[in-house]
Amino acid sequence: MTKSDLRIIFMGTPEFAVETLRRLVEGGYNVVAVVTQPDKPVGRHQDTLQPPAVKQYAVEHGLPVLQPVKMKDPTFVEELRSYHADLQVVVAFRMLPEVVWAMPRFGTFNVHAALLPQYRGAAPINWAIINGETQTGVTTFFLDHDIDTGRIIMQEPFEIKDDYNVEDVYNGLMRLGADIALKTIDKIIEGGGKVDTMPQSEMLPTGRELHNAPKIFKETCLIDWNMTARSVRNFIRGLSPYPGAWTNMADGNGKTSVLKIYKATLTDMPCNGKGAGTLMVYNGKLLAATADCWLQLDEIQLSGKKRMDAKAFLNGMRDIDNSQFIMHNS
Numbered sequence: 001m002t003k004s005d006l007r008i009i010f011m012g013t014p015e016f017a018v019e020t021l022r023r024l025v026e027g028g029y030n031v032v033a034v035v036t037q038p039d040k041p042v043g044r045h046q047d048t049l050q051p052p053a054v055k056q057y058a059v060e061h062g063l064p065v066l067q068p069v070k071m072k073d074p075t076f077v078e079e080l081r082s083y084h085a086d087l088q089v090v091v092a093f094r095m096l097p098e099v100v101w102a103m104p105r106f107g108t109f110n111v112h113a114a115l116l117p118q119y120r121g122a123a124p125i126n127w128a129i130i131n132g133e134t135q136t137g138v139t140t141f142f143l144d145h146d147i148d149t150g151r152i153i154m155q156e157p158f159e160i161k162d163d164y165n166v167e168d169v170y171n172g173l174m175r176l177g178a179d180i181a182l183k184t185i186d187k188i189i190e191g192g193g194k195v196d197t198m199p200q201s202e203m204l205p206t207g208r209e210l211h212n213a214p215k216i217f218k219e220t221c222l223i224d225w226n227m228t229a230r231s232v233r234n235f236i237r238g239l240s241p242y243p244g245a246w247t248n249m250a251d252g253n254g255k256t257s258v259l260k261i262y263k264a265t266l267t268d269m270p271c272n273g274k275g276a277g278t279l280m281v282y283n284g285k286l287l288a289a290t291a292d293c294w295l296q297l298d299e300i301q302l303s304g305k306k307r308m309d310a311k312a313f314l315n316g317m318r319d320i321d322n323s324q325f326i327m328h329n330s
Helices: 015-026 053-060 074-081 124-130 166-190 229-237 310-315
Strands: 007-012 030-035 040-042 048-050 087-091 108-112 135-142 152-159 245-250 256-270 279-282 285-289 293-302 325-329
Touching: 007 015, 015 030, 015 053, 015 087, 015 166, 030 053, 087 166, 108 166, 124 135, 124 166, 124 229, 135 166, 152 166, 229 256, 229 293, 256 285, 279 293, 285 310, 293 310
Parallel strands: 007 030, 007 087, 087 108
Antiparallel strands: 040 048, 108 135, 135 152, 245 256, 245 325, 256 293, 279 285, 279 325, 285 293
């Protein structure tokens, strides 16, 4: 069996998945069809349909595209079956029913942006950074009945540097995910459809708590200033540039606004009992009080305004004394 013989159906939706699809197509793998989410209504009146990034790439390269609303729809299932796929490759898609993932003779494997069994769930990149991890990675595993619990095929680690945010890790794992997907397919081809796997129960980290990676909502992104400065900074990094960590802020007149924070720097200045979330200007820098030290805010965005660096923000507030407390978290 060669890569041109193996009939592959690719499933994915966002830009993260496009890199793997691109590598498959350019590498000469036999992608017979692509499955992705339905086009999404966008615009002020929701009257324009925006195709997923994966669909755009597939159409440009002449690949058949399936966009089921429901994965158990009998019409979709029969159409999927008509491609006689040997293998299905899933990257950043949705939960599949057994009738779909069990269809190919060699099964269905997923590329997950974490080192399973850690960070099972929808937002593994965000939560790894929020929790201050210094390493994450990618995992390929065969799908089974539960989410992100199948037998592991391969893993590749990725270093999370101290100044990385979600975008940095996302881009790194996107490329690494494409690498490991192709390596996994090659292993399956070399084994004639058979490949060694390991149950996740045998890979549980000794002495380490298992972390989940649930979906992130607006409420999830509210900053708790009672955490340490490092924890707050990790929280900000783990939500930057999207969806963005935020806090409620009140000026001296009591007017409240939402302030999003995209980048912050640790300082060694203790807060000395100042209320958590208090903001002040000191030596031309915007600082926020946490449970232990002042945190320097570098890139912010007020409601209705553009994202800007803190220096530009302060330039618009020239009448504020550099040592005066100007705002308080509310």
